[in-house]
Amino acid sequence: MYDAPASEQKVNQQTTKISARKVQVYYGDTHAIKDVDVDIEDRTVTAFIGPSGCGKSTFLRCLNRMNDTIDVARIEGDILLDGEDIYDKKVDPVQLRAKVGMVFQKPNPFPKSIYDNIAYGPRIHGLAKNKADLDEIVEKSLRRGAIWNEVKDRLHAPGTGLSGGQQQRLCIARAIATEPEVLLMDEPCSALDPIATGQVEELIDELRESYSVVIVTHSMQQAARVSQKTAFFHLGNLVEYGETGQIFTNPVDPRTESYITGRIG
Amino acid sequence: MTDATSTPGSATPRAHKATSLLTVDERTRRRNASEGRFKTYGIVAIAIALFFLVVLVVAILRSGLPAFTATVADVEITITQEEFDAAEGELFKTKAYEQLFIGKLQRQLSENGMQVEFDAAAIERIMGKVGGDIREFYRANPAQxxxxxxxxxxASSRVDGYFKGRVTREALQDSRFLQLSDLDLVDALEEAGIIRQSFNWTFIQGADSGVDNPGGAGIGASVVGSFFMMLVVLFLSLPIGVAASIYLEEFAPQNRWTDMIEVNISNLAAVPSIVFGILGLAVFIQFMHLPQSAPLVGGLVLTLMTLPTIIISTRASLKAVPPSIRDAALGVGASKMQAVFHHVLPLAMPGILTGTIIGLAQALGETAPLLLIGMVGFVARGYPDGIVSGFVDPNSAMPAQIYTWAARADAAFYEKAWGGIIILLLFLMTMNFIAIVLRRRFERRW
Incomplete structure (x- = not known):
């Protein structure tokens, strides 16, 4: 069912990057996330799996406060990034989002040139002192996004003119251009074909060297391929969280087993 | 949970009638017929609309184009120093000049082999009081x-009407304005090449004239009035409207207050313009004591009227920007304002510009509120002296000028009103063209 079990690869460090305690999310009257406790490790790919509507994307969006943009969403509990409460009144979500980057389900490049897509984040955060600096950041990000060779000759062509897979890698490059510490990915491959998916997955594995990556996915094979830790969500609850290998081969909770074997979902 | 077992008992197979695809069944035929009927209705509706459009354009051009030509008399005369001195010595000086003019005109005609009898009164009926014009010219330019x-x-408006077919020999009744015998003289003058039709620059450049002088009436001054008014409308309603819509669309919380504001903005867009006019009269003129009949006040009133249009169209185009763009900007750590100004606003620009220009075009054609604040046609008596006086000096605007002309008794003014409509439509078409060009330029795909 899954080829190279990523869980058997060496996990570089075991420090906790994000820790969530008793997180509750309400959308109006709906209780979307119930009592979620989770520790996300640094330099690790953590996958969130579960059936549609189970709250995995909602929880992901809590981690960089993207839910703030939804008027009716209400969040309770603590989410700590390096020991600091990200929902503290003193925290500016803009600063948080520079540290916790995000890649979305549908590739959403800005309708600007490829160069400007990457340069936008560094520009607004003042990461480059001059044009040469910025050029360097753009090249480095595109290289790490594994798309440099395809676009280096047309940096000033519109980013929207790329293929779907290229657009998504462009969005990943854009997310890492601001030097985040955590990268959140909300079903980054759901709009891509298998070849583009393969490229993005390879990229995710490389990104693990320097980032903590959290990925929401519908594909259990993908979770098994790219992640070291897996969390299974069901109906707003975090049912089971552990090493990917253990979740897929020897789940503790019967609901996890039913989902993985295809009996629910 | 997937439960794939079928419900027992419901497994009776449906009996299929043997049908051929080559024969159209009753149901399909009826459906095709109704589709065909609907298409016909659409084509008929479009044809009717086009027919009325053509009727409108033809009517406007037929009635309005004569306003762009005027009947003029070109007379070349030489007046010597002695004649000038003699005329200046007379008691009725302009009368003396008129006699001089008539004598010289008569000689010119007889040199061309034409014998027409006419007196001073006939000349006055045809060309107005020429003596004054001639005296004024020589007093100003004695070197000539x-x-x-x-x-x-x-030429007088009746003679002008005779050339344009408005006044006919059959319908003419002798009056102090024109007599049947004068038309013989007019015909003779035309044959001699003295009276002819020429392009009417006065209509384009001039200002409004008195009720008895349709020939001197021009729309130029009120075009300037409209221009200053549109400046006020553009520079007030665009920033206010866009700022209000950005706040309402991107920042404002969704609650009872914003709901109420939203409903009221939509309602304001449907308020009759005359209501804004009387509001402007009460607030801007009677309460704030801003100058009457000023394009500034007209602009303020039209701003009130245009704002709802701009706000509604701007909000619609902001709403049309895909939310994924906002997410993308927020995701790389842009603040809400940066997301709006760097990404959302540029994408919404074509829609905003189109809405603004439609709002401006609507304001440009508005008459009723202007009448209430005193921007009626007859105040447009000349061009403003400068920028400031362009805003605060009494002036009219194109539609109000047209309205004033249409209400005047002399039939020649009716023709001016149609001519004014042509000018107004030209401005509107220009604005629409600009809107299309801007739209093309700013449009970006995502």
């Missing part, structure tokens, strides 16, 4: 005495 000078005199 003894040289041949060509005078261009505008």
């Amino acid at each position: 005495l003894g040289e041949p000078v060509s005078f261009q005199l505008s």
Whole structure:
């Protein structure tokens, strides 16, 4: 069912990057996330799996406060990034989002040139002192996004003119251009074909060297391929969280087993 | 949970009638017929609309184009120093000049082999009081005495009407304005090449004239009035409207207050313009004591009227920007304002510009509120002296000028009203063209 079990690869460090305690999310009257406790490790790919509507994307969006943009969403509990409460009144979500980057389900490049897509984040955060600096950041990000060779000759062509897979890698490059510490990915491959998916997955594995990556996915094979830790969500609850290998081969909770074997979902 | 077992008992197979695809069944035929009927309705509706459009354009051009030509008399005369001195010595000086003019005109005609009898009164009926014009010219330019000078005199409105077919010999009744015998003289003058039709620059450049002088009426001054008014409308309603819509669309919380504001903005867009006019009269003129009939006040009133249009169209185009763009900007750590100004606003620009220009075009054609604040046609008596006086001096605007002309008794003004409509439509078409060009330029795909 899954080829190279990523869980058997060496996990570089075991420090906790994000820790969530008793997180509750309400959308109006709906209780979307119930009592979620989770520790996300640094330099690790953590996958969130579960059936549609189970709250995995909602929880992901809590981690960089993207839910703030939804008027009716209400969040309770603590989410700590390096020991600091990200929902503290003193925290500016803009600063948080520079540290916790995000890649979305549908590739959403800005309708600007490829160069400007990457340069936008560094520009607004003042990461480059001059044009040469910025050029360097753009090249480095595109290289790490594994798309440099395809676009280096047309940096000033519109980013929207790329293929779907290229657009998504462009969005990943854009997310890492601001030097985040955590990268959140909300079903980054759901709009891509298998070849583009393969490229993005390879990229995710490389990104693990320097980032903590959290990925929401519908594909259990993908979770098994790219992640070291897996969390299974069901109906707003975090049912089971552990090493990917253990979740897929020897789940503790019967609901996890039913989902993985295809009996629910 | 997937439960794939079928419900027992419901497994009776449906009996299928043997049908051929080559024969159209009753149901399909009826459906095709109704589709065909609907298409016909659409084509008929479009044809009717086009027919009325053509009727409108033809009517406007037929009635309005004559306003762009004027009947003028070109008379070249030479007045010597002695004649000038003699005329200045007379008691009725302009009368003396008129006699001089008539004598010289008569000689010119007889040189061309034409014998027409006419008196001073006939000349006055055809060309107005020419003596005054001639005297004024020579008093201002004494150096021209003894040289041949060509005078261009505008013909009276009845003679103008005779050339344009508005006044006919059959329908003409002798009056102090024009007599049947005068038309013989007019025909003779036309044959001699003295009276002719020429392009009416006065209509384009001039200001409004008195009720008895349709020939001197022009729309130029009220075009300037409209221009200053549109400046006020553009520079007030665009920033206010866009700022209000950005706040309402991107920042404002969704609650009872914002709901109420939203409903009221939509309602304001449907308020009759005359209501804004009387509001402007009460607030801007009677309460704030801003100058009456000023394009500034007209602009303020039209701003009130245009704001809802701009806000509604701007909000619609902001709403049309895909939310994924906002997410993308927020995701790389842009603040809400950066997301709006760097990404959302540029994408919404074509829609905003189109809405603004439609709002401006609507304001440009608005008459009723202007009448209430005193921007009626007859105040447009000249061009403003400068930028400031362009805003605060009494002036009219194109539609109000047209309205004033249409209400005047002299039939020649009716023609001016149609001509004014042509000018107004030209401006509107230009604005729409600009809107299309801007739209093309700013449009970006995502």
